[in-house]
Amino acid sequence: MTGAGGGDGGATAIWGRSEQQDFRSRVRGCLLGGALGDALGAGVEFDSLAAIREKCGEEGVTDYVPAYGRRGAVTDDTQMTLFTVDGLIRAHVRRDTGAWHPPTDVHAAYRRWAATQRDWGPDERRADDGWLAREEWLYARRAPGNACLSGLADARMGTLEQPKNPDSKGCGTVMRSAPFGLLVGWEPGLVFQLAVECAAQTHGHPTGCLAAGAFAAIVHTLARGEDLDTAVQRALVQLAARPGHQETTDALKRALGAVRQGMPSPERVAALGEGWTAEEALSIGVYCALVAEDVRHGLLLAVNHSGDSDSTGSVCGNLLGAMHGETSLPPGWVAEIEGRATILELADDFAMEMTQGPALHEPGSASPGWLARYPRA
Known part of the structure; x- marks a missing residue:
């Protein structure tokens, strides 16, 4: 096939020690930051801004609001993001067998996530499932x-x-797609394409797919050490060549325009939408990251609105x-x-695979411990 599944991802990066340390910090930051935004929004996900203020005070959410029986609980946004990472590692490991089709490995990982939504617990008999x-x-x-569940309900x-x-x-494509952007050794166009192809596994509308691709492209530029405005402009260039891009392009341009309209506020966030759709979640997350004074300020802005607070918080956290x-x-x-602990362990595994993969496995041999974690099957 053509596209992300048929290429090799571009030139392999050459990693010095300082570059490895910087990359690991960004991977950890991306995954943990997304989880923080997710958890901050989890307790108010379905509330209006008025209801949030009634529940939390006039400033709205300023700390974790208990959800699912605890403080700091994450939702399906973080769950699926972690399985995206798992699928990407498995794709690189399985390449030793001569098989190279990352969308297939990501789909298998999403099917493992789907099992967590219907089963009581892990099936220890399925050794090929890996550690996550x-x-x-x-x-x-x-x-x-619902689209994530129905899209993964059968093997097709x-x-x-x-x-x-x-x-x-729906925003279920965007909220799980940051890890594609962490493939910093890949060419930007292939990162975009892979995210688009994997989005189609659950959401087939062009906007759902292209918003995921744009988000991955933005994260990719950030993970390479460049600024957010540059990242958005480059994503817009990629979008312009894609049929059906207009909704996603317009949403990103609205985020950029909102930055110039004055001090950030929940009302400016509300003007970008509620975040239930992919392009709105992307727009809100990007806007809040652009105007953030620091991570705390950006995340709180991203969750204090009427709408899908956990997803917009997650997107903003991934970016920051x-x-x-x-x-x-x-x-x-x-x-x-x-x-x-799981998030950090997976982040470190991803960073190690991307920077030191050849030392962990190759076609003729591999670390037994690594294959136990990420089976080739």
């Missing part, structure tokens, strides 16, 4: 989107030619974390986040 699918805390239903993989849920453009690294994140929030 054996994390019991992930077996929790946290308001998953949605493609751009035959997508699942062809009329759906990729931009500034893990040490920029508020330590008090990091300390309480659900699944922190």
